[in-house]
Amino acid sequence: MKYISTRGNSPKVTFREAIFAGLASDGGLYVPEKFPACDYKQFPAGCSLIEVGARVFAAFADEPEFKGHFSEICGRAFNFPITLEPLDGSTWILDLFHGPTAAFKDVGARFLAECIALAGAGEPRTILVATSGDTGGAVAGAFFGKPGIEVVILFPKGMVSEFQEMQLTSWGGNVSAFRVRGTFDDCQRMVKEAFLDPQWKTKHLVSANSINIGRILPQSMYYAWASLDYLRRTGRKPGFIIPSGNLGNALAGLWAKRMGFPIGKIALACNANRAVVDFFETGQWHPQETKSTLANAMDVGSASNMERLRHLYPDMESLWKDALAFSVNDEEIRAALPEAQKRWNRVLCPHTATAAFVRNQLPGSDWIIVATAHAAKFRSVVEPLIDGLIVTPPALGLIEKRKVLCKEIDPALQNLAQALL
Ligand SMILES: *Cc1c(COP(=O)(O)O)cnc(C)c1O
Numbered sequence: 001m002k003y004i005s006t007r008g009n010s011p012k013v014t015f016r017e018a019i020f021a022g023l024a025s026d027g028g029l030y031v032p033e034k035f036p037a038c039d040y041k042q043f044p045a046g047c048s049l050i051e052v053g054a055r056v057f058a059a060f061a062d063e064p065e066f067k068g069h070f071s072e073i074c075g076r077a078f079n080f081p082i083t084l085e086p087l088d089g090s091t092w093i094l095d096l097f098h099g100p101t102a103a104f105k106d107v108g109a110r111f112l113a114e115c116i117a118l119a120g121a122g123e124p125r126t127i128l129v130a131t132s133g134d135t136g137g138a139v140a141g142a143f144f145g146k147p148g149i150e151v152v153i154l155f156p157k158g159m160v161s162e163f164q165e166m167q168l169t170s171w172g173g174n175v176s177a178f179r180v181r182g183t184f185d186d187c188q189r190m191v192k193e194a195f196l197d198p199q200w201k202t203k204h205l206v207s208a209n210s211i212n213i214g215r216i217l218p219q220s221m222y223y224a225w226a227s228l229d230y231l232r233r234t235g236r237k238p239g240f241i242i243p244s245g246n247l248g249n250a251l252a253g254l255w256a257k258r259m260g261f262p263i264g265k266i267a268l269a270c271n272a273n274r275a276v277v278d279f280f281e282t283g284q285w286h287p288q289e290t291k292s293t294l295a296n297a298m299d300v301g302s303a304s305n306m307e308r309l310r311h312l313y314p315d316m317e318s319l320w321k322d323a324l325a326f327s328v329n330d331e332e333i334r335a336a337l338p339e340a341q342k343r344w345n346r347v348l349c350p351h352t353a354t355a356a357f358v359r360n361q362l363p364g365s366d367w368i369i370v371a372t373a374h375a376a377k378f379r380s381v382v383e384p385l386i387d388g389l390i391v392t393p394p395a396l397g398l399i400e401k402r403k404v405l406c407k408e409i410d411p412a413l414q415n416l417a418q419a420l421l
Contacts, residue, residue, distance in 0.1 A: 243295065
């Protein structure tokens, strides 16, 4: 399997080359040259997520570094429960947040860390990551203490929750965090510039954002597994409702569908940042200024994976056949949280609440809500809206006790360069 750039002007590369390069040399994003057709009927009944991952990845990375290692990589990356349960007769929920930093980003970050440890040949590397809240913590957790690896995190000042900020800034060791006086889109732009700037070559940068194919492909595996499990348990194909910002998670779902897994439609639940929803309505892509919302990890005005989405669906008709998009505002998020508690006895995070809200807009049954984070990460938003208090999972409790280490910089790459030296 080879990987090509969405812009079509750089050479084809292997999986290993694609994960170390991050961005293609023409500024595009890597995508698989073609999607292997997975005959889902060939998967044994009750196949685990790790088995699904190992089988599917064998087709996506066939070079010697990885061959035969995917059971091990998936076993280490997916070492926490990912569960699929019914909420009622027509709606199910896929919980992706039982990992060490309590958001689905743990899946991709841990998978990427394992691949880099295996194929990095012990060379020093700097993992550079822009975060709207959850990615940075997951990446720091996945790479913390790994020999030869330095982690640099950029996050927008005042736009992450207090708890998320702690989770970004309290590592020390090989992790440095920078609070950027700007938006997430500024942070993302700085990362892209660093990758194209020859001055940064000596750092051997690796991107851990969802521009890195090594973060998105593993996310396809839980859609593959959940669709097989749902089909086995109900005899029907599910659709997924995915809280979306940078579109990595939604794209992973659409990729799983393209591979042939039994998936109906994919519904994107966006917050008040509605550039993607406008694109679905008009076919025109106009990135917008980022707005702050209650679902802050989805505060993205210029989704970088849009480029992959448009590459997958060169025309709107084919996109509309497979996917829908909705914008959910803060008031609707506030309404969805107590409603989910009453109706399903579930305390959701504000991101997952967008998907719960969208569920009510969608006809028919067989919808799976994708739950992207634990509500405890967003206590100050969620607790005032629900009955009772949120119990903090043990791993998160430890983070609250660490001390904060962080520098603040203006949103330009040279400020980061200075601060790092
Ligand atoms: C990152 C994040 C999202 C958005 O995912 P994308 O892949 O960027 O679309 C949704 N919910 C939570 C909790 C997140 O951390």
